[in-house]
Amino acid sequence: MRLYDSLTRRLVELPSPPGPIRIYVCGSTVYQRIHVGNSRPFVLGMWLRSWLRHTGYDVTFVHNITDVDDKVYAESVKQGVPSRELSERATAWFFEDTDALGLGRPDLEPRATETIPEIVEFIQELVDGEKAYVANGDVYFSVAGFPEYGSLSGARLEEMVTQETSELKRDQRDFALWKSQKPHEDAAWDSPWGPGRPGWHIECSAMAEKFLGPEFEIHGGGNDLRFPHHENELAQSRSLGHAFAKIWMHNGMLELDAAKMSKSLGNVVALQSVLEVWGREALLVFHLSGAWSKPVDFDDHVMQQASARADRLRDVFRGAHQAAAECSWERFSAALDDDFNTPAALAVMHEWRDHDLLRRALGVFGLESLAETDQAPPEAAALADRRHAAREARDFDEADRLRAELEETGWEVRDEAQGYRLVRIR
């Protein structure tokens, strides 16, 4: 199994099974409902865990929830709702929406607010090691003290400007590890530097290391996190001499009208609404059809195609089983082991008429539901029986009338060599 690593910009071979493989993926900041774009790293993480386990690896998948951030405070002021209440509600939405994907849960889903002691300890170590400095209740990481800074994003330190201007910073390229409480912020935690809350990047270093240790195999997240978020995580952890992530997986962005879907641009489509309109199977097939590392367009047209593809796979189980050739699974497996190439794996799956093999492959992606045969309700079955009788009696007008009636109830009848089959219209 090999994966593209954005730090070395090369394919990196994973250790042999059973590993272990420890995965950390950056989750969303919770202050509103997540959008479809947010589902990509979640789905990728769940699938990667699933496939690695399938091939004999011992996997731990940690996916965090950022429930303290400038955005949370800002939204809380705007809505006139306490920030804790807002983030708790949004966290519940996050669970609801991702549960609806039907892929199960990551092994651990830590929240920043539940990791404050570890965060404070982490910052203290950086201060003690003179990698960071305290300024009027804030703590900043000193970028100039970390020579490798910029290696992940490819940016050169001399050319960097500023991250978030502050007069308390010694160098405008430095970033905050701890921010002192501001007047509009209704929640804060005690620390050696006074009441405040963690900066955006430190929480991930702390959470990843708390559950996976100072060195782990894979760190994932959207490509937009490469800088500054991941660059800063890397700097914090490596400054303490921790190896941190060995492979950085940055998934491509979902694009809407050729622009990245993002909450700040406002061009978002809620995950919840996509699931309502298209269903989880179509969305998962959509995610399967594009390489994880590349950007993809999201619109009705591609969802329509994904939906039709899902139906096509479903139809395989309505046809006859045909044992596939010996090497079939190997081709599927080879595609996934080669940088988790899901479009290529999906192409192999489309060639199969082998029910067992296809069910097994679909199971890797949480799509075993496509193998389930529809159970028509009694009313539909009764109509279909009447149509069948009319057909036998060669009363085709009546048969066609009943077929139309059946379709209105959401069921399609397909005549077969002997009898018929009822298929749900989607």
Place this chain on the structure above:
RNA sequence: GGCGCCGUGGCCGAGUGGUUAGGCAGAGGCCUGCAAAGCCUCGUACAGCGGUUCGAGUCCGCUCGGCGCCUCCA
């Protein structure tokens, strides 16, 4: 401006030196009372221009175009 990614047939999308990707949509056929589904057949693509090579969608250079990050963002 800096860093990075990408440009494949009507659409989506694999493929990194030489044999069919796959899917969606479309056309024709088989099957069917008619359908639907399925099966068979078909389109003959690789942004442009040079170069390397016996041979390039696949390597190199340039040009054009698109996207991301450089500020919160999966």
